[in-house]
Amino acid sequence: MKEPTETNNGGALPSLPPQALLERLKDYGQEDVFALWDELSPGERELLVKDIESLDLPRLNRIIRCSLRSQGLPVAAIEPVPENTVSTVEERTIEEKERWWKMGLKAISNGKLAVVLLSGGQGTRLGSSDPKGCFNIGLPSGKSLFQLQAERILCVQRLAAQASSEGSGSSVLIHCYIMTSRFTDDSTRIFFENHKYFGLEADQVTFFQQGTIPCISKDGRFIMETPFRVAKAPDGNGGVYSALKYSKLLEDMASRGIKYVDCYGVDNALVRVADPVFLGYFIDKGVAAAAKVVRKAYPQEKVGVFVRQGKGGPLIVVEYSELDQSLASAINQQTGRLRFCWSNVCLHMFSLDFLNQVANGLEKDSIYHLAEKRIPSIHGGTMGLKLEQFIFDAFPYAPSTALFEVPREEEFAPVKNANGSNYDTPESARLLVLRLHSRWVVAAGGFLTHSVPLYATGVEVSPTCSYAGENLEAICRGRTFHAPCEITF
Numbered sequence: 001m002k003e004p005t006e007t008n009n010g011g012a013l014p015s016l017p018p019q020a021l022l023e024r025l026k027d028y029g030q031e032d033v034f035a036l037w038d039e040l041s042p043g044e045r046e047l048l049v050k051d052i053e054s055l056d057l058p059r060l061n062r063i064i065r066c067s068l069r070s071q072g073l074p075v076a077a078i079e080p081v082p083e084n085t086v087s088t089v090e091e092r093t094i095e096e097k098e099r100w101w102k103m104g105l106k107a108i109s110n111g112k113l114a115v116v117l118l119s120g121g122q123g124t125r126l127g128s129s130d131p132k133g134c135f136n137i138g139l140p141s142g143k144s145l146f147q148l149q150a151e152r153i154l155c156v157q158r159l160a161a162q163a164s165s166e167g168s169g170s171s172v173l174i175h176c177y178i179m180t181s182r183f184t185d186d187s188t189r190i191f192f193e194n195h196k197y198f199g200l201e202a203d204q205v206t207f208f209q210q211g212t213i214p215c216i217s218k219d220g221r222f223i224m225e226t227p228f229r230v231a232k233a234p235d236g237n238g239g240v241y242s243a244l245k246y247s248k249l250l251e252d253m254a255s256r257g258i259k260y261v262d263c264y265g266v267d268n269a270l271v272r273v274a275d276p277v278f279l280g281y282f283i284d285k286g287v288a289a290a291a292k293v294v295r296k297a298y299p300q301e302k303v304g305v306f307v308r309q310g311k312g313g314p315l316i317v318v319e320y321s322e323l324d325q326s327l328a329s330a331i332n333q334q335t336g337r338l339r340f341c342w343s344n345v346c347l348h349m350f351s352l353d354f355l356n357q358v359a360n361g362l363e364k365d366s367i368y369h370l371a372e373k374r375i376p377s378i379h380g381g382t383m384g385l386k387l388e389q390f391i392f393d394a395f396p397y398a399p400s401t402a403l404f405e406v407p408r409e410e411e412f413a414p415v416k417n418a419n420g421s422n423y424d425t426p427e428s429a430r431l432l433v434l435r436l437h438s439r440w441v442v443a444a445g446g447f448l449t450h451s452v453p454l455y456a457t458g459v460e461v462s463p464t465c466s467y468a469g470e471n472l473e474a475i476c477r478g479r480t481f482h483a484p485c486e487i488t489f
Contacts (some may be wrong), residue, residue, distance in 0.1 A: 028061040036227040066366040076310040086403040104276025109164035119266040120181035131184040137426040141486040150198035151463035192391040210239040236266035238389030245359035259332040267348040269413040269429040288354040289398040292347035294408040299329040305344040317392035434458025440469035446476030450483040462488035
C-alpha cells in the first residue's frame with residue numbers, strides 16, 4: 001500500500017521526507033536513500049519518493065537477507081547424472097524419433113504447446129545497443145535471429161496442421177510469449193510491428209517484461225544511481241518465472257489450454273523452436289522438466305553442466321566456475337566420456353503445472369545469485385552486488401527431470417561475442433548454419449558449387465522450406481546451388 005505524500009503550498013513536497021515512508025525504510029535499514037534529500041529540487045524529491053514507493057520493500061528485504069545468508073554455505077556433494085536420465089544421440093532409434101515427432105505434432109495441433117523466448121538482453125558484447133534478437137549474423141538472407149525463430153514456428157505450425165486428422169486445411173497456432181527487459185521492451189515491440197511479426201499473427205505474440213531489482217552494497221544497502229534514483233538491474237533470465245506469475249501469464253496459458261512450455265534463449269542461431277521430437281520425448285517420459293544438452297567439448301569449456309545434487313537428489317546445473325578442476329577433468333571409465341559432461345545450453349521444456357510450482361517455490365525461498373560488479377552510482381562507480389536468478393534455478397524443484405542430448409553442430413550456434421573474439425561470434429554461428437544446411441541439401445540430392453573454400457561458405461535453407469532437413473528432395477534433387485545463397489520456395 002502506498003503511503004499518501006503530504007504537500008504544502010503549490011503542491012511541492014515538504015522540506016522533510018514523508019515521515020511514514022522514512023519509517024518504513026528504517027524498518028529495513030534503507031533510510032540512507034534519503035541522505036541527499038536537502039540537496040534535491042522539489043521535482044527531484046518527487047521522483048525519489050515515487051521511485052521508493054514503487055519498490056516492494058518487504059519482498060526486497062527478504063530477498064537480500066536470504067541471498068546474503070546463503071553465500072558461503074556448504075553445498076551438497078555432487079554426483080554425475082545417472083545414465084538412464086539421458087537420451088543420447090547414439091541410443092535413439094529412428095522409430096523412436098518418428099514416434100516422438102508424431103506425438104509432438106499432435107500436441108501442437110491440439111494447442112497444447114507455448115513458446116517462451118528469453119529476450120531481455122541487449123547486443124552490447126556484439127557492439128550493438130539493440131535487442132540481441134534484432135541481430136543479423138550475416139546469412140545470405142540477411143535475416144535477424146528473431147526472424148529465423150519466427151519462421152521456424154511458422155514451419156512447425158504448417159507441419160502440425162498437415163499431420164492433424166483434419167488435414168492441411170486446419171489452422172494451428174503456437175502462442176509465443178516474449179520476455180523483454182526495460183532496456184529492450186520498446187525496441188523489440190517496434191521491431192516486430194515493423195516486420196509484421198515475420199508472418200506470425202499479431203495476437204499470437206505476447207510481450208512481457210522481466211523484473212528489475214536494486215543493486216546493493218556488500219552489507220545489503222541500496223546503491224543510489226543518482227541522488228533521486230536507486231540503481232537497479234534486470235533480475236536475470238530466471239526472472240522469467242516471477243514475471244510470468246506477476247503478469248498473470250501462467251493463468252493466460254491455462255485459459256488457452258496450454259500444457260507444455262518450450263523455453264529458450266534468443267542468442268542461438270540454430271535453436272529448434274517448438275521442436276516436435278523434444279516435445280514428444282517430454283510427453284513420453286512424463287516428467288516435469290527436461291533440457292536439451294550437448295556434450296562438453298573439453299574439460300575447461302566455460303559451460304554449466306548438469307549434476308545430481310547429493311545421493312538420489314534432484315538434477316541441478318553447476319556453473320563452470322563452481323566445478324572443481326579435478327571433477328571437471330574426471331573420466332567415466334565405462335563410457336569414456338567426462339563424468340560431468342552434459343552441458344546446459346538454455347533449451348528447456350516444462351509442464352505448465354511445474355512452472356506454477358517453480359514460481360511459488362523461488363518466491364518463497366528468495367535466494368538469488370550475487371554477482372560482484374561495478375555499479376553506476378552517485379560516486380561515479382561503486383563495487384556492489386547485482387542480484388539475479390537463472391533459468392536453471394528451476395531444476396532443484398523438479399520431481400522428475402529428463403535430459404535429451406542433441407549434436408551441437410545441429411542445434412547450438414551461440415551468438416554472444418563480437419566478430420574477432422575467439423568463440424561464439426556471429427561469424428562462427430553463420431558458418432554453423434551454412435554447414436548444416438549444406439549437409440541437408442547434399443543429403444536431399446542437391447549439388448553445391450562455390451568460388452571460395454566450402455568450409456568458409458555454404459547455403460542457407462529458409463525455414464519456410466524445411467524445419468530440420470525434411471521435405472527437401474523436391475526442391476534440391478538434381479539441382480546445383482552456388483554458395484553462398486538462400487534456398488527458398
